[in-house]
Amino acid sequence: MRLQKNTLIALSSILEAAAEPGRQVVAADVAEKYGVSVHHLAKVLRQLGRAGLLESARGVGGGYRFVGNARRVTLLDVIEIFEDISARPAEGGERETVTDEGRGIARVLAEIDQTAKAVFGSITIATMLGIVERERRARP
């Protein structure tokens, strides 16, 4: 399972901001940490702002803060702002349904999609912050 670059940047940005509720995160710092341009990050942040998850702050050092409910917003909610990971229909799309082999393969791919979607839909931002914290503590 691979997510697009913008989706990964969005998830990281949300986690940075949600880790310290109320604190404004400086976009330039996040851009540097994740190796993306400030311009690129700004585009992602605007989309998250339009979705009601981030609020930007003007002024010196302009940053942003998380304004969603970390215990309710899931990874899937964020991912679906940037890409469609809808589970493929088990009977396949137009091209796959031409052959029995194609329909069989489509059924297996649909199973994978449904599982991925269930995983993303069950992990909230708060839960993800816990996973990140455990990774931090496990680091030697």
Added chain:
Amino acid sequence: MDSFRIRPVERADLGEVIDIDTEATGLRKVDYWYELLARYGGSRGRQQRFFLVAEQGGRVVGFIIGEVRDWEFGSPPCGWVFGISVRREDRQSGVASRLLDAICDEFRRAGVDKVRTLLARDDHLVMSFFRSQRMMAAPFIALERDLLE
């Protein structure tokens, strides 16, 4: 709310347990619950089955059921949670977390160091709860087959 206590189920609790389950599932399964009470409600021999309730002000606000299962599909003994529910009006107040902590304590006392559960893939609410309790995917895949096909 934190004035509730966790204790083993008693026969007198069953009506409320059935009400909580009915509220959550939409199905009233009286016989099923009496059977569970008989199998999980008492302690006999080495305690491996647990049926706990959360009680507040003389009323049951939630329950959890689980057991230690030995060597299923090659897995060393581990704790299994197969039922948990909290009254709708008492959710978001830590009842389910306390119930899970309590049954995990029982599992530890029974000598196991892992707890598992099995959920419907589209049950995002309950899956989110277990995820919030630091549960991750187990190294198993649930499979099924339609016996009528």
